Amino acid sequence: GNSVTQMEGPVTLSEEAFLTINCTYTATGYPSLFWYVQYPGEGLQLLLKATKADDKGSNKGFEATYRKETTSFHLEKGSVQVSDSAVYFCALGFSNTGKLIFGQGTTLQVKP
Amino acid sequence: EAGVVQSPRYKIIEKKQPVAFWCNPISGHNTLYWYRQNLGQGPELLIRYENEEAVDDSQLPKDRFSAERLKGVDSTLKIQPAELGDSAVYLCASSARQETQYFGPGTRLLVL
Numbered sequence: 186g187n188s189v190t191q192m193e194g195p196v197t198l199s200e201e202a203f204l205t206i207n208c209t210y211t212a213t214g215y216p217s218l219f220w221y222v223q224y225p226g227e228g229l230q231l232l233l234k235a236t237k238a239d240d241k242g243s244n245k246g247f248e249a250t251y252r253k254e255t256t257s258f259h260l261e262k263g264s265v266q267v268s269d270s271a272v273y274f275c276a277l278g279f280s281n282t283g284k285l286i287f288g289q290g291t292t293l294q295v296k297p
Numbered sequence: 298e299a300g301v302v303q304s305p306r307y308k309i310i311e312k313k314q315p316v317a318f319w320c321n322p323i324s325g326h327n328t329l330y331w332y333r334q335n336l337g338q339g340p341e342l343l344i345r346y347e348n349e350e351a352v353d354d355s356q357l358p359k360d361r362f363s364a365e366r367l368k369g370v371d372s373t374l375k376i377q378p379a380e381l382g383d384s385a386v387y388l389c390a391s392s393a394r395q396e397t398q399y400f401g402p403g404t405r406l407l408v409l
Contacts, residue, residue, distance in 0.1 A: 189339075221400075228301070228388060228400040229340070274339050278398075283328055284353065285398060287339025 187212045191275050191288035198265055198295050206260040206291045208249075208275035216277040218242075218251050218258040219285070223272045232260075232273070265295045299323070301401035303389050309407045315377035318404045322370070322391030329366060330398060331374050332388040340388050346372065379408045 192207040210218065217236045221229040233242030238253035247262045258275060275288040302321040310316050322329050327348050332340035343362065345353040348369035357364065361380070366372040376383055386405050390398040 226402075228402040229390075230400070231397055234397065276339070280396075282353065283330070283345060283392065283394075283398070284342055285340075287341070289337065289339050 187216070187277060187286050189275050189277055189286055189288035191273075191291050194272075194290070194292040196291060196293050198293070200267055200295055200297050201264045202295075204260070204262040204265045204269075204293070206273055206275075206293070208258045208260065208288060210256050210258065210275075210277050212256075212277055214279060216279050218249070219276040219278065220247070220249055220258070220260050221274040221276060221287075223274065223290070225271070229274065265293070267295045267297055269293060270295045301389055301391055301399055303387075303401040303404055305404055306402065307405050307407075309409065310379055312381055312408050313378040315375065316379050316406060317373055317375045318387050318389075318406075320372045320374070320389030320401060322372070322389070323399055326391035326393050326399075327369065328392045328394060329372050330390040330392075331364060331372070332390065334386040334388055334403070336385070343374070376406075379406075381408050384408045 188211045190209050219234045220232040222232045223229050233244040235242040235251035241250045249258050249260045272290045272292050274290045276285045278285040329346040331343040334340040344357045344364050346366045364374045386403040388403045390400045392398045
């Protein structure tokens with residue numbers, strides 16, 4: 186079946202540190218891949234997406250590359266800020282069904 | 298442009314009581330989704346509507362959950378009777394066809 190696995194959290198970093206949150210997936214077919222972010226008390230917001238292999242999604246300094254050979258979509262940011270503290274969800278989806286399958290989420294805490 | 302609107306934001310009820318959640322999607326979005334997010338987990342799809350038709354309700358526990366989307370705009374999700382295990386955040390999302398999904402802030406339900 187289709188599934189998404191994310192690295193366990195929480196991830197605690199100091200401000201300006203480099204961030205990597207690992208995400209791997211299992212899927213039949215050719216899904217699109219997404220990163221959503223959930224700030225405290227808010228709904229999920231789309232952070233970035235990639236629709237095919239080797240595509241790179243980027244937004245607000247975050248980026249992730251769709252790696253079909255390793256079935257991965259790791260999230261990276263070169264210099265995190267305190268305001269990046271949130272829960273990050275990796276997800277896969279198929280355009281024909283519209284269904285999103287989420288990972289369990291990774292909490293990021295950035296300390297000043 | 299207004300985002301997805303949900304109400305109420307919080308609800309506390311006794312077990313065996315009924316509860317209803319309301320969602321108003323982004324204007325023009327014909328696809329509407331209800332998700333349930335348990336604590337520390339990613340959202341899981343309950344039901345998806347294309348206009349007023351429920352096209353995927355395979356994950357909806359139909360013995361106690363029901364949903365409707367009259368006129369293909371607003372939607373209501375109901376639980377009757379509620380059980381302790383229904384405590385979760387209920388998220389509504391919408392999209393134009395099966396493009397990017399935009400999420401509302403969610404309704405946090407606590408069943409006592």
